[in-house]
Structures are given as structure tokens and as C-alpha cells.
């Protein structure tokens with residue numbers, strides 16, 4: 001197994017078949033994920049059963065309430081855009097499940113059909129972005145918590161409502177709100193990570209949305225800078241494994257007229273703690 005850094009965030013793991021990981025390889029991959037925050041594997045040949053086995057080897061599967069599952073596989077979410085459809089799923093910077101009290105660890109996204117051109121996914125490192133902030137701003141952020149919600153995205157009147165042709169559902173289940181530290185200590189790497197995102201974060205705790213917006217916007221601009229990001233070009237058989245606590249992602253919707261089909265398995269996480277180390 002060989003690991004090649006992709007950029008400031010992400011690494012390609014080469015010479016590995018994800019259908020046959022032994023304990024040593026799994027341990028190496030856990031360390032690599034903590035270090036690089038998202039791992040990419042090319043040329044995998046995974047059936048849904050292999051994908052499920054891989055996820056179960058890593059941890060406990062978290063079944064997303066809102067995504068349509070793959071037929072016959074309730075634990076695998078279908079991330080699909082048909083050629084005739086305009087809207088995609090995940091088409092803006094976000095980190096999955098930040099509206100949960102125990103946010104998901106991450107996801108394993110497997111490419112089954114990809115457009116000839118476009119359909120890339122952007123990843124951003126929120127640890128790298130935090131490290132780029134001034135000491136003064138870091139100190140202020142360490143004192144803050146933020147409120148996250150699923151309601152305005154997956155709820156009846158949410159961003160996806162009426163636009164997904166059944167790909168996103170269960171709007172009545174969009175009742176989750178959670179408060180998390182703005183700077184968390186990453187459970188595996190111990191790094192400080194900026195834990196707010198443009199899709200699910202509403203405001204800082206005790207601040208109005210209006211008061212929160214300028215600072216949140218500044219933080220979002222920093223995270224999205226090219227030096228903290230990597231753009232993955234998918235091929236059929238590519239699998240990306242990302243850590244939600246250390247990264248954001250964005251599925252670029254630039255392939256109208258083509259079909260893109262991905263299978264996603266999400267992994268359970270844990271409650272997040274504020275970063276307590278030195279800055």
C-alpha cells in the first residue's frame with residue numbers, strides 16, 4: 001500500500017484492494033485518514049456487499065434519514081443525478097450531519113457512473129483553514145459554539161423541497177438541531193478544526209443570525225481558499241473516504257445532460273469536544 005499526498009488535503013492510496021483488507025492495512029488506513037483527512041482509492045471493484053463489508057470493518061453504519069436508499073440495500077444512500085435533472089445533491093460546501101448531536105464520522109462514496117466531463121467533488125480542510133487564522137481570531141473562536149440544523153435544508157420548506165424527484169425525502173424527519181463548539185478537537189488527530197459550514201450552521205450560540213453572518217462569511221471564505229482545497233476527478237471505481245470533522249465537500253453540478261450515480265455509506269461518529277490545546 002502506497003500513500004501519495006494529493007494537496008493540502010487528501011491523499012491517494014495506491015496498490016490496495018478494498019475487498020480484502022487485513023488488520024494491518026486497516027490500521028494504516030485509519031492513521032492515513034487522521035493525517036490526510038480524505039482518502040481516495042482508484043480502480044476498486046466493489047459490489048454493494050463489498051462496500052457494506054468495508055464500512056462495517058471501519059465502524060458502525062449511520063443510515064441517513066433523507067437520502068433514497070439503493071434498491072435492496074437500505075444502508076447505502078443513492079446519490080444520483082439523471083441526465084434530465086437540473087439539481088444535484090450536495091451542490092454547495094457542507095459537512096454531513098453537523099445537525100446531529102453526534103455528527104457522523106464520515107462517508108465512503110463510491111463512483112458507479114460518472115459523466116465524461118465534470119461532476120468533480122471539492123474537498124476543503126477545516127484544520128488547515130483554522131491554522132491559517134490569526135492568533136487573535138483563533139482565541140475568540142475557541143470561546144464560541146454554533147447552532148446547526150437540518151430543518152432549512154431537508155424540511156418541508158427546505159432547500160431540497162420539491163426539487164429532487166424523490167431522491168431526497170422524509171422531510172418530516174428534519175427536526176434535528178445541535179450545538180457544537182466552533183473549534184473542535186479532532187477525535188483522531190487531536191488537531192483544532194473549524195466546525196461550522198455554510199449549509200447547516202445557523203448562527204453562533206447567543207448571537208443573532210444577523211450578527212453571526214459577517215464572521216461566518218469570513219470563515220467560509222477562508223476555508224474555501226484554493227490552498228485549503230482539493231478537487232477530485234472521479235472515475236468509475238473511485239472511492240473517497242472523508243472525515244466530516246476535518247473536511248467540507250461540494251459536489252460540483254456542471255454536467256447537465258449526463259448521468260452521475262454514486263453510492264454513499266455514512267459512518268457513525270461521536271459527540272465533539274472543544275479544542276483545549278494551545279493554538
Ligand code: SIN
Pocket residue numbers: 079089090091109120121249250251252262264
Ligand atoms: C455528498 O454530499 O455526499 C455528495 C458528494 C458527491 O456526490 O460528490
